[in-house]
Amino acid sequence: MTPTEPAKKRFSFPTVIVLAALLLVVLLTCVPYLVSIALAEGPATADASPIFGVTIPAGYRQWELVAPAEEAAPLDELRAVVGNQVAVDAYQAGKLPFPDGTILVKRAWKRKQSPEFASATIPGAATTIQVMVKDPRKYASTGGWGFGRFVNGKPVDEAQHRTCFACHEARAKSRDYVFTRLAP
Numbered sequence: 668m669t670p671t672e673p674a675k676k677r678f679s680f681p682t683v684i685v686l687a688a689l690l691l692v693v694l695l696t697c698v699p700y701l702v703s704i705a706l707a708e709g710p711a712t713a714d715a716s717p718i719f720g721v722t723i724p725a726g727y728r729q730w731e732l733v734a735p736a737e738e739a740a741p742l743d744e745l746r747a748v749v750g751n752q753v754a755v756d757a758y759q760a761g762k763l764p765f766p767d768g769t770i771l772v773k774r775a776w777k778r779k780q781s782p783e784f785a786s787a788t789i790p791g792a793a794t795t796i797q798v799m800v801k802d803p804r805k806y807a808s809t810g811g812w813g814f815g816r817f818v819n820g821k822p823v824d825e826a827q828h829r830t831c832f833a834c835h836e837a838r839a840k841s842r843d844y845v846f847t848r849l850a851p
């Protein structure tokens with residue numbers, strides 16, 4: 668009996684090299700992608716508000732202004748409410764309730780006197796970022812809104828988050844729990 672050619676000889680050496688190189692390319696393409704997903708999701712969950720799991724939305728600094736506001740002492744702050752495109756479209760159409768996907772962000776700063784012009788007040792240090800996210804299914808028990816309050820990028824405690832809906836419900840229920848009107 669003559670020994671037959673072993674089955675493993677089916678792949679020639681150059682073919683194996685090409686396959687190995689392809690595998691390497693696929694791995695190198697996928698790894699940074701997987702790492703970026705892991706990194707993006709990691710901090711987002713850690714920085715989510717208690718009860719609601721709301722995070723500071725990406726890009727909110729570029730969002731359109733809904734209205735500025737002032738808060739008297741003791742907080743003594745300058746404020747600006749901004750909204751994502753869904754929010755701005757709803758405001759412009761005068762649409763209530765706000766649609767699923769609406770996000771409103773209230774930015775706030777200490778008051779500061781302009782160094783160039785005594786009677787002008789400008790934003791000083793940023794104090795808080797407050798967020799309302801509309802998701803009627805997820806937040807059914809709080810009027811469809813999820814709340815988040817952040818100081819230095821970190822969510823404040825659960826007790827503070829228990830107060831949000833109560834006040835918005837008591838005073839602004841007829842306007843889908845939103846106080847701020849589009850600035851004229």
Ligand code: HEC
Nearest residue numbers: 736771773797798799814815816827830831834845846847
């Ligand atoms: C005691 C009442 C009260 C409580 C508690 C309260 N808010 Fe508000 N909120 C207001 C008022 C009044 C405004 C509008 C005036 C302003 O901009 O300050 C407002 C405005 C907002 C806005 C802009 C949209 C809108 O409704 O005008 C967001 C976002 C917001 N609040 C988030 C929060 C979050 C998050 C919490 C809980 C951590 C919270 N609020 C707790 C009274 C309250």
